[in-house]
Amino acid sequence: MSITDYFEQLFSDYTLRTITLGTAVLGAICGMLGSFAVLRKQSLLGDAISHAALPGIAIAFLITGAKDSNVLLLGALVSGLIGTFWIRGIITKTHLKTDTALGLILSLFFGFGMLLLTFIQKQPNANQAGLDKYLFGQAATLVVSDVIVMVIVTGVSLFTLLLFWKEFKILLFDADYTKTLGFNTRIIDILITFFIVLAIVIGLQTVGVVLMSAMLLAPAAAARQWTNSLSVMIGLAAIFGAFSGVFGTAISASQDNLSTGPVIVLVAAVFVLISFIFSPGRGLLFREIRFRQNRRDLKLKKTLQLMYRIASTHENISHPHSIKILNDFQGFTRGTLKTMEEREWIEIEQKSWMLTSKGYREASNLFSKSTTDDTATD
Numbered sequence: 180m181s182i183t184d185y186f187e188q189l190f191s192d193y194t195l196r197t198i199t200l201g202t203a204v205l206g207a208i209c210g211m212l213g214s215f216a217v218l219r220k221q222s223l224l225g226d227a228i229s230h231a232a233l234p235g236i237a238i239a240f241l242i243t244g245a246k247d248s249n250v251l252l253l254g255a256l257v258s259g260l261i262g263t264f265w266i267r268g269i270i271t272k273t274h275l276k277t278d279t280a281l282g283l284i285l286s287l288f289f290g291f292g293m294l295l296l297t298f299i300q301k302q303p304n305a306n307q308a309g310l311d312k313y314l315f316g317q318a319a320t321l322v323v324s325d326v327i328v329m330v331i332v333t334g335v336s337l338f339t340l341l342l343f344w345k346e347f348k349i350l351l352f353d354a355d356y357t358k359t360l361g362f363n364t365r366i367i368d369i370l371i372t373f374f375i376v377l378a379i380v381i382g383l384q385t386v387g388v389v390l391m392s393a394m395l396l397a398p399a400a401a402a403r404q405w406t407n408s409l410s411v412m413i414g415l416a417a418i419f420g421a422f423s424g425v426f427g428t429a430i431s432a433s434q435d436n437l438s439t440g441p442v443i444v445l446v447a448a449v450f451v452l453i454s455f456i457f458s459p460g461r462g463l464l465f466r467e468i469r470f471r472q473n474r475r476d477l478k479l480k481k482t483l484q485l486m487y488r489i490a491s492t493h494e495n496i497s498h499p500h501s502i503k504i505l506n507d508f509q510g511f512t513r514g515t516l517k518t519m520e521e522r523e524w525i526e527i528e529q530k531s532w533m534l535t536s537k538g539y540r541e542a543s544n545l546f547s548k549s550t551t552d553d554t555a556t557d
Contacts, residue, residue, distance in 0.1 A: 230289035240310060486538070
Protein backbone atom coordinates (compact mmCIF):
# COMPACT_ATOMS: atom_id res chain seq x y z
CA MET A 180 0.00 0.00 0.00
CA SER A 181 1.31 3.43 -0.92
CA ILE A 182 0.73 6.58 1.12
CA THR A 183 -1.74 7.76 -1.53
CA ASP A 184 -3.71 4.53 -1.20
CA TYR A 185 -3.65 4.92 2.55
CA PHE A 186 -5.32 8.33 2.49
CA GLU A 187 -7.82 7.13 -0.12
CA GLN A 188 -8.86 4.24 2.14
CA LEU A 189 -8.70 6.28 5.34
CA PHE A 190 -12.40 7.11 5.52
CA SER A 191 -13.67 3.77 4.27
CA ASP A 192 -11.45 1.36 6.21
CA TYR A 193 -12.50 0.95 9.85
CA THR A 194 -9.08 -0.12 11.13
CA LEU A 195 -7.13 2.63 9.40
CA ARG A 196 -9.63 5.25 10.51
CA THR A 197 -9.50 4.11 14.13
CA ILE A 198 -5.71 3.93 14.33
CA THR A 199 -5.22 7.27 12.56
CA LEU A 200 -7.75 9.07 14.75
CA GLY A 201 -6.18 7.55 17.85
CA THR A 202 -2.62 8.57 16.96
CA ALA A 203 -3.78 12.07 15.92
CA VAL A 204 -5.61 12.63 19.22
CA LEU A 205 -2.66 11.23 21.15
CA GLY A 206 -0.24 13.53 19.34
CA ALA A 207 -2.47 16.54 20.02
CA ILE A 208 -2.81 15.96 23.74
CA CYS A 209 0.88 15.11 24.12
CA GLY A 210 1.87 18.29 22.33
CA MET A 211 -0.54 20.36 24.37
CA LEU A 212 0.53 19.05 27.78
CA GLY A 213 4.16 18.57 26.77
CA SER A 214 4.41 22.35 26.36
CA PHE A 215 4.11 22.72 30.12
CA ALA A 216 6.81 20.11 30.74
CA VAL A 217 9.17 21.88 28.31
CA LEU A 218 8.56 25.37 29.71
CA ARG A 219 8.89 24.15 33.30
CA LYS A 220 12.23 22.56 32.38
CA GLN A 221 10.92 19.12 33.35
CA SER A 222 11.71 17.36 30.10
CA LEU A 223 12.97 14.24 31.88
CA LEU A 224 9.74 14.00 33.85
CA GLY A 225 7.95 12.39 30.92
CA ASP A 226 10.67 9.78 30.57
CA ALA A 227 10.57 8.98 34.28
CA ILE A 228 6.76 8.73 34.41
CA SER A 229 6.50 6.52 31.32
CA HIS A 230 9.06 4.09 32.76
CA ALA A 231 7.43 4.29 36.20
CA ALA A 232 4.12 3.14 34.66
CA LEU A 233 5.52 -0.26 33.61
CA PRO A 234 5.26 -2.02 36.99
CA GLY A 235 1.65 -0.82 37.29
CA ILE A 236 0.79 -2.61 34.05
CA ALA A 237 2.41 -5.83 35.24
CA ILE A 238 0.80 -5.70 38.71
CA ALA A 239 -2.64 -4.99 37.22
CA PHE A 240 -2.29 -8.09 35.04
CA LEU A 241 -1.12 -10.22 37.98
CA ILE A 242 -4.15 -9.13 40.02
CA THR A 243 -6.80 -9.50 37.31
CA GLY A 244 -5.22 -12.12 35.05
CA ALA A 245 -6.73 -10.32 32.05
CA LYS A 246 -5.26 -8.10 29.34
CA ASP A 247 -8.05 -5.56 29.44
CA SER A 248 -6.36 -2.36 28.24
CA ASN A 249 -8.44 -0.12 30.50
CA VAL A 250 -7.48 -2.11 33.59
CA LEU A 251 -3.81 -2.23 32.60
CA LEU A 252 -3.72 1.51 31.89
CA LEU A 253 -5.42 2.18 35.22
CA GLY A 254 -2.59 0.27 36.89
CA ALA A 255 -0.10 2.30 34.83
CA LEU A 256 -1.80 5.53 35.99
CA VAL A 257 -1.55 4.56 39.64
CA SER A 258 2.08 3.49 39.26
CA GLY A 259 2.93 6.65 37.34
CA LEU A 260 1.35 8.87 39.99
CA ILE A 261 3.22 7.03 42.75
CA GLY A 262 6.47 7.52 40.87
CA THR A 263 5.67 11.23 40.40
CA PHE A 264 4.98 11.79 44.09
CA TRP A 265 8.14 9.89 45.01
CA ILE A 266 10.10 12.22 42.74
CA ARG A 267 8.53 15.26 44.42
CA GLY A 268 9.22 13.77 47.84
CA ILE A 269 12.89 13.11 47.06
CA ILE A 270 13.34 16.67 45.77
CA THR A 271 11.61 18.36 48.73
CA LYS A 272 12.78 16.08 51.57
CA THR A 273 16.41 15.52 50.56
CA HIS A 274 19.30 17.53 49.16
CA LEU A 275 19.21 15.65 45.86
CA LYS A 276 18.56 17.61 42.70
CA THR A 277 15.72 17.04 40.26
CA ASP A 278 17.74 15.15 37.63
CA THR A 279 19.03 12.74 40.30
CA ALA A 280 15.53 12.06 41.60
CA LEU A 281 14.22 11.48 38.09
CA GLY A 282 17.06 9.09 37.29
CA LEU A 283 16.53 7.12 40.50
CA ILE A 284 12.79 6.67 40.05
CA LEU A 285 13.16 5.87 36.34
CA SER A 286 15.73 3.15 36.98
CA LEU A 287 14.00 1.73 40.03
CA PHE A 288 10.51 1.45 38.55
CA PHE A 289 11.64 0.32 35.12
CA GLY A 290 13.88 -2.36 36.62
CA PHE A 291 11.03 -3.56 38.83
CA GLY A 292 8.66 -3.55 35.85
CA MET A 293 11.04 -5.60 33.71
CA LEU A 294 11.44 -8.08 36.57
CA LEU A 295 7.65 -8.50 36.78
CA LEU A 296 7.33 -8.88 33.01
CA THR A 297 9.99 -11.59 33.01
CA PHE A 298 8.15 -13.37 35.82
CA ILE A 299 4.81 -13.13 33.99
CA GLN A 300 6.23 -14.41 30.68
CA LYS A 301 7.52 -17.53 32.41
CA GLN A 302 4.09 -18.41 33.73
CA PRO A 303 2.12 -21.21 31.99
CA ASN A 304 -0.86 -18.90 31.50
CA ALA A 305 -1.22 -18.35 27.73
CA ASN A 306 -2.98 -15.05 28.39
CA GLN A 307 0.30 -13.44 29.45
CA ALA A 308 1.57 -13.10 25.87
CA GLY A 309 1.64 -9.64 24.37
CA LEU A 310 2.33 -7.53 27.45
CA ASP A 311 5.68 -6.56 25.96
CA LYS A 312 3.81 -4.36 23.44
CA TYR A 313 3.74 -1.71 26.15
CA LEU A 314 7.52 -1.40 25.89
CA PHE A 315 7.57 -0.20 22.28
CA GLY A 316 3.88 0.26 21.56
CA GLN A 317 1.56 -1.38 19.06
CA ALA A 318 -0.85 1.07 17.47
CA ALA A 319 -2.57 -1.71 15.51
CA THR A 320 -4.24 -2.88 18.74
CA LEU A 321 -6.18 0.39 19.12
CA VAL A 322 -9.95 0.00 19.10
CA VAL A 323 -12.78 2.51 19.19
CA SER A 324 -13.04 2.37 22.99
CA ASP A 325 -9.37 3.34 23.30
CA VAL A 326 -9.89 6.30 20.97
CA ILE A 327 -12.96 7.38 22.93
CA VAL A 328 -10.89 7.37 26.13
CA MET A 329 -8.25 9.49 24.41
CA VAL A 330 -10.86 11.97 23.19
CA ILE A 331 -12.42 12.21 26.66
CA VAL A 332 -9.03 12.79 28.30
CA THR A 333 -8.17 15.41 25.67
CA GLY A 334 -11.50 17.17 26.18
CA VAL A 335 -11.18 17.18 29.98
CA SER A 336 -7.58 18.40 29.74
CA LEU A 337 -8.55 21.21 27.36
CA PHE A 338 -11.49 22.23 29.54
CA THR A 339 -9.30 22.29 32.66
CA LEU A 340 -6.61 24.21 30.81
CA LEU A 341 -9.10 26.90 29.76
CA LEU A 342 -10.73 26.99 33.20
CA PHE A 343 -7.43 27.54 35.04
CA TRP A 344 -5.58 29.30 32.23
CA LYS A 345 -4.61 32.34 34.28
CA GLU A 346 -3.36 30.25 37.21
CA PHE A 347 -1.39 27.88 34.97
CA LYS A 348 0.20 30.75 33.07
CA ILE A 349 1.25 32.70 36.17
CA LEU A 350 2.64 29.60 37.88
CA LEU A 351 4.56 28.68 34.76
CA PHE A 352 6.48 31.94 34.56
CA ASP A 353 6.52 33.26 38.16
CA ALA A 354 5.70 30.82 40.96
CA ASP A 355 6.56 33.32 43.71
CA TYR A 356 4.18 35.92 42.28
CA THR A 357 1.48 33.24 42.12
CA LYS A 358 1.83 32.71 45.88
CA THR A 359 1.55 36.44 46.59
CA LEU A 360 -1.77 36.47 44.70
CA GLY A 361 -3.12 33.86 47.11
CA PHE A 362 -3.24 30.90 44.75
CA ASN A 363 -2.46 27.43 46.07
CA THR A 364 0.56 26.66 43.90
CA ARG A 365 0.80 23.09 45.16
CA ILE A 366 -2.68 22.17 43.94
CA ILE A 367 -2.10 23.86 40.57
CA ASP A 368 1.24 22.08 40.17
CA ILE A 369 -0.33 18.72 41.08
CA LEU A 370 -3.12 19.34 38.58
CA ILE A 371 -0.68 20.02 35.74
CA THR A 372 1.42 16.98 36.66
CA PHE A 373 -1.66 14.74 36.87
CA PHE A 374 -2.73 15.56 33.32
CA ILE A 375 0.83 15.03 32.05
CA VAL A 376 0.85 11.60 33.70
CA LEU A 377 -2.59 10.87 32.21
CA ALA A 378 -1.41 11.81 28.70
CA ILE A 379 1.63 9.57 29.05
CA VAL A 380 -0.41 6.63 30.29
CA ILE A 381 -2.95 6.69 27.44
CA GLY A 382 -0.07 6.81 24.95
CA LEU A 383 1.73 3.73 26.25
CA GLN A 384 -0.35 1.34 24.16
CA THR A 385 0.45 3.28 20.97
CA VAL A 386 4.02 4.49 21.40
CA GLY A 387 5.31 2.44 24.32
CA VAL A 388 7.24 3.12 27.50
CA VAL A 389 10.58 3.68 25.80
CA LEU A 390 9.45 6.28 23.23
CA MET A 391 6.64 8.04 25.10
CA SER A 392 8.92 10.79 26.38
CA ALA A 393 9.83 11.80 22.82
CA MET A 394 6.16 11.92 21.86
CA LEU A 395 5.50 14.25 24.78
CA LEU A 396 8.41 16.61 24.20
CA ALA A 397 9.12 16.71 20.45
CA PRO A 398 5.99 18.63 19.32
CA ALA A 399 6.40 21.12 22.17
CA ALA A 400 10.10 21.63 21.41
CA ALA A 401 9.26 22.27 17.74
CA ALA A 402 6.47 24.72 18.61
CA ARG A 403 8.72 26.65 21.01
CA GLN A 404 10.96 27.66 18.11
CA TRP A 405 8.17 29.52 16.34
CA THR A 406 6.64 31.72 19.03
CA ASN A 407 6.97 33.45 22.39
CA SER A 408 3.24 33.21 23.12
CA LEU A 409 2.10 30.39 25.41
CA SER A 410 -1.29 29.98 23.75
CA VAL A 411 0.21 29.91 20.26
CA MET A 412 2.87 27.43 21.41
CA ILE A 413 0.27 25.06 22.85
CA GLY A 414 -1.79 25.29 19.66
CA LEU A 415 1.21 24.67 17.40
CA ALA A 416 2.41 21.78 19.59
CA ALA A 417 -1.01 20.14 19.35
CA ILE A 418 -0.98 20.55 15.55
CA PHE A 419 2.57 19.20 15.21
CA GLY A 420 1.69 16.25 17.44
CA ALA A 421 -1.49 15.46 15.50
CA PHE A 422 0.29 15.63 12.13
CA SER A 423 3.09 13.45 13.50
CA GLY A 424 0.51 10.83 14.46
CA VAL A 425 -1.26 10.94 11.11
CA PHE A 426 1.82 10.92 8.87
CA GLY A 427 3.65 8.43 11.09
CA THR A 428 0.70 6.06 10.85
CA ALA A 429 0.49 6.56 7.07
CA ILE A 430 4.18 5.81 6.57
CA SER A 431 4.01 2.76 8.84
CA ALA A 432 0.93 1.39 7.04
CA SER A 433 2.43 1.94 3.59
CA GLN A 434 5.60 -0.02 4.36
CA ASP A 435 6.11 -3.55 5.59
CA ASN A 436 7.65 -4.30 8.98
CA LEU A 437 7.59 -0.71 10.26
CA SER A 438 6.30 -0.22 13.80
CA THR A 439 3.92 2.71 14.08
CA GLY A 440 5.23 4.13 17.39
CA PRO A 441 8.86 4.62 16.31
CA VAL A 442 7.79 6.07 12.95
CA ILE A 443 5.52 8.60 14.68
CA VAL A 444 8.41 9.67 16.89
CA LEU A 445 10.71 10.00 13.87
CA VAL A 446 8.14 12.18 12.07
CA ALA A 447 7.91 14.34 15.19
CA ALA A 448 11.70 14.57 15.18
CA VAL A 449 11.53 15.84 11.58
CA PHE A 450 9.21 18.64 12.75
CA VAL A 451 11.76 19.49 15.44
CA LEU A 452 14.62 19.52 12.92
CA ILE A 453 12.71 21.73 10.48
CA SER A 454 11.79 24.09 13.31
CA PHE A 455 15.36 24.31 14.57
CA ILE A 456 16.58 25.23 11.08
CA PHE A 457 13.80 27.29 9.47
CA SER A 458 11.93 29.11 12.25
CA PRO A 459 12.32 32.87 11.63
CA GLY A 460 13.05 33.90 15.21
CA ARG A 461 15.34 31.15 16.50
CA GLY A 462 16.14 29.01 13.46
CA LEU A 463 19.75 28.30 12.61
CA LEU A 464 19.28 29.37 8.99
CA PHE A 465 17.81 32.79 9.75
CA ARG A 466 20.29 33.26 12.58
CA GLU A 467 23.13 32.70 10.13
CA ILE A 468 21.49 35.06 7.62
CA ARG A 469 21.19 37.75 10.29
CA PHE A 470 24.80 37.19 11.35
CA ARG A 471 26.07 37.57 7.81
CA GLN A 472 23.89 40.63 7.24
CA ASN A 473 25.18 42.25 10.43
CA ARG A 474 28.74 41.48 9.43
CA ARG A 475 28.18 43.08 6.00
CA ASP A 476 26.60 46.13 7.60
CA LEU A 477 29.55 46.44 9.97
CA LYS A 478 31.98 46.32 7.05
CA LEU A 479 30.01 49.02 5.25
CA LYS A 480 29.95 51.29 8.28
CA LYS A 481 33.63 50.80 9.04
CA THR A 482 34.56 51.59 5.45
CA LEU A 483 32.21 54.57 5.36
CA GLN A 484 33.73 55.95 8.56
CA LEU A 485 37.23 55.71 7.07
CA MET A 486 36.06 57.46 3.90
CA TYR A 487 34.46 60.18 6.05
CA ARG A 488 37.75 60.80 7.82
CA ILE A 489 39.55 61.06 4.51
CA ALA A 490 36.91 63.27 2.86
CA SER A 491 36.54 65.56 5.90
CA THR A 492 40.15 66.74 5.44
CA HIS A 493 39.07 68.49 2.24
CA GLU A 494 36.74 71.42 1.86
CA ASN A 495 35.06 69.70 -1.06
CA ILE A 496 33.66 66.36 0.18
CA SER A 497 33.23 65.15 -3.39
CA HIS A 498 36.94 65.46 -4.00
CA PRO A 499 38.05 62.19 -5.68
CA HIS A 500 40.40 59.82 -3.86
CA SER A 501 42.21 56.75 -5.08
CA ILE A 502 40.80 53.36 -4.17
CA LYS A 503 44.36 52.30 -3.30
CA ILE A 504 44.07 54.36 -0.12
CA LEU A 505 41.63 51.71 1.19
CA ASN A 506 43.83 48.71 0.40
CA ASP A 507 45.26 48.36 3.91
CA PHE A 508 41.90 48.81 5.62
CA GLN A 509 40.38 45.67 7.12
CA GLY A 510 36.74 46.44 6.34
CA PHE A 511 37.33 47.20 2.68
CA THR A 512 36.34 44.79 -0.10
CA ARG A 513 35.32 45.32 -3.71
CA GLY A 514 31.86 44.06 -2.80
CA THR A 515 31.64 46.66 -0.03
CA LEU A 516 32.36 49.47 -2.50
CA LYS A 517 29.76 48.12 -4.90
CA THR A 518 27.12 48.00 -2.18
CA MET A 519 27.96 51.51 -1.03
CA GLU A 520 27.64 52.73 -4.61
CA GLU A 521 24.23 51.04 -4.89
CA ARG A 522 23.12 52.86 -1.74
CA GLU A 523 24.37 56.13 -3.30
CA TRP A 524 26.85 56.76 -0.49
CA ILE A 525 29.78 57.06 -2.89
CA GLU A 526 30.44 57.48 -6.58
CA ILE A 527 33.17 55.52 -8.36
CA GLU A 528 34.94 56.69 -11.49
CA GLN A 529 37.54 54.25 -12.78
CA LYS A 530 39.97 53.79 -9.83
CA SER A 531 38.79 56.73 -7.76
CA TRP A 532 35.92 57.26 -5.35
CA MET A 533 34.20 60.30 -3.94
CA LEU A 534 31.75 60.69 -1.06
CA THR A 535 28.22 61.84 -1.98
CA SER A 536 26.17 64.22 0.14
CA LYS A 537 23.94 61.28 1.15
CA GLY A 538 26.99 59.25 2.20
CA TYR A 539 28.37 62.26 4.08
CA ARG A 540 25.13 62.59 6.07
CA GLU A 541 25.09 58.85 6.84
CA ALA A 542 28.72 58.97 8.01
CA SER A 543 28.03 62.08 10.11
CA ASN A 544 25.17 60.24 11.84
CA LEU A 545 27.47 57.29 12.54
CA PHE A 546 30.08 59.57 14.09
CA SER A 547 27.47 61.42 16.13
CA LYS A 548 26.10 58.15 17.49
CA SER A 549 29.61 56.86 18.21
CA THR A 550 30.47 60.08 20.09
CA THR A 551 27.26 59.88 22.10
CA ASP A 552 27.94 56.26 23.06
CA ASP A 553 31.48 57.11 24.14
CA THR A 554 30.22 59.99 26.27
CA ALA A 555 27.60 57.80 27.92
CA THR A 556 30.24 55.17 28.65
CA ASP A 557 32.54 57.71 30.27
